[in-house]
Amino acid sequence: MSEKKRTTIVLFSGDYDKAMAAYIIANGAAAYDHEVTIFHTFWGLNALRKDEKLMIKKGFLEKMFGKMMPKGADKMGLSKMNFAGFGPKMIKNVIKKHNAMTLPQLIEMAEEQDIKLVACTMTMDLLGLIQEELLDNIEYAGVAAYLGDAEDGNVNLFI
Amino acid sequence: MSEKKRTTIVLFSGDYDKAMAAYIIANGAAAYDHEVTIFHTFWGLNALRKDEKLMIKKGFLEKMFGKMMPKGADKMGLSKMNFAGFGPKMIKNVIKKHNAMTLPQLIEMAEEQDIKLVACTMTMDLLGLIQEELLDNIEYAGVAAYLGDAEDGNVNLFI
Amino acid sequence: MSEKKRTTIVLFSGDYDKAMAAYIIANGAAAYDHEVTIFHTFWGLNALRKDEKLMIKKGFLEKMFGKMMPKGADKMGLSKMNFAGFGPKMIKNVIKKHNAMTLPQLIEMAEEQDIKLVACTMTMDLLGLIQEELLDNIEYAGVAAYLGDAEDGNVNLFI
Secondary structure, three states: OOOOOEEEEEEOOOOHHHHHHHHHHHHHHHHOOOEEEEEEOHHHHHHHEOOOOOOOOOOHHHHHHHHHOOOOHHHOOOOOOOHHHHHHHHHHHHHHHOOOOOHHHHHHHHHHOOOEEEEEHHHHHHHOOOHHHEOOOOEEEOHHHHHHHHOOOOEEEEO | OOOOOEEEEEEOOOOHHHHHHHHHHHHHHHHOOOEEEEEEOHHHHHHHEOOOOOOOOOOHHHHHHHHHOOOOHHHOOOOOOOHHHHHHHHHHHHHHHOOOOOHHHHHHHHHHOOOEEEEEHHHHHHHOOOHHHEOOOOEEEOHHHHHHHHOOOOEEEEO | OOOOOEEEEEEOOOOHHHHHHHHHHHHHHHHOOOEEEEEEOHHHHHHHEOOOOOOOOOOHHHHHHHHHOOOOHHHOOOOOOOHHHHHHHHHHHHHHHOOOOOHHHHHHHHHHOOOEEEEEHHHHHHHOOOHHHEOOOOEEEOHHHHHHHHOOOOEEEEO
């Protein structure tokens, strides 16, 4: 009976820097042999969006949300000093300069480390997002599944 | 000696969407038989304000805060894409369309499920809020009581 | 074998009010005999900056970040109702009126209570911050050290 440690993160935020923090902690925890889940809800779902144009029939409100929200990790803004997109460019330059990882690279690493990436079905509904728009190989679940993971571990974060 | 699981949430944020997330997780945890506390502090206190005009004598600063902060859950803005109040309307339309619950309904459900709703007395003082302005049947406590609840459970979130 | 309780906080935010909340919880937990760590990352590092002009040679991007970010706890803005710096003034007036503690005082108290204040070296690099700019007597570490502290305790918050 090996009792594995667990890290479970709710990624609520759609900010590039906050998502970076979430994925850095998650990748670190996976490297230290934790079982790790990132549960993406509300604006955090945008980190899982594919950067493609899809022809999908949607209602008006859903179409509006779809248009206004960033299409994938690379398009997200900063929580501070966004300056209409100038901030993210600065951060990305600095990341390149320091040989650090960008958010899309951090997400790829998470997939390689078998971190469980979950999309919250209830908020997908609310924001009019469908499975075709999101990354392949992720899971779909609700708050009950989140709690099932969270209650078994100590490191629970809401980001 | 039944060891009940515990979920304790600090609701710091005064954003409609973040408060929704807090109450959805809290209601889910209560349904799965956790003991649940939501500790409202700073702007999160606004979720507990009554939607009424009260004649209360306050100092100038307290009056200013009182005027500038939203009066209750239904008046809160979004953390993203608020668009001067247009965003919350969109969210509420979408909630109605999907038969999901609004924030005031989620709070009502929390009360029915005996979730402990606590208002942080220290920040009430700072923001000039008094008990008459907040929902009935909530509790009043400080950081010591919060820690007492939090240290006994695994699921601790700051929202 | 005394099993000490543990509170570990990631301070990601550079907002005055959020940092206040972090330090109030941390000081409370230390008073109740928890071992407490605050891990400062991204904009949370600004709470540790000294309020001094230093002649430091930096690259262009690092200089930009250094200029745009607040120099220390006393210069940080609010997460809500900042009103170009008017909000923080209101909060500070209200703190004085209620004999509550300002953020710099809360940080001092944390140092006196032996709360472990850690600066995240990876994000210091990204934002171009160096040790000379930050408070003395703090520790420097990465995500591995954070996880080492976090996984041993129940109260884990991301602020």
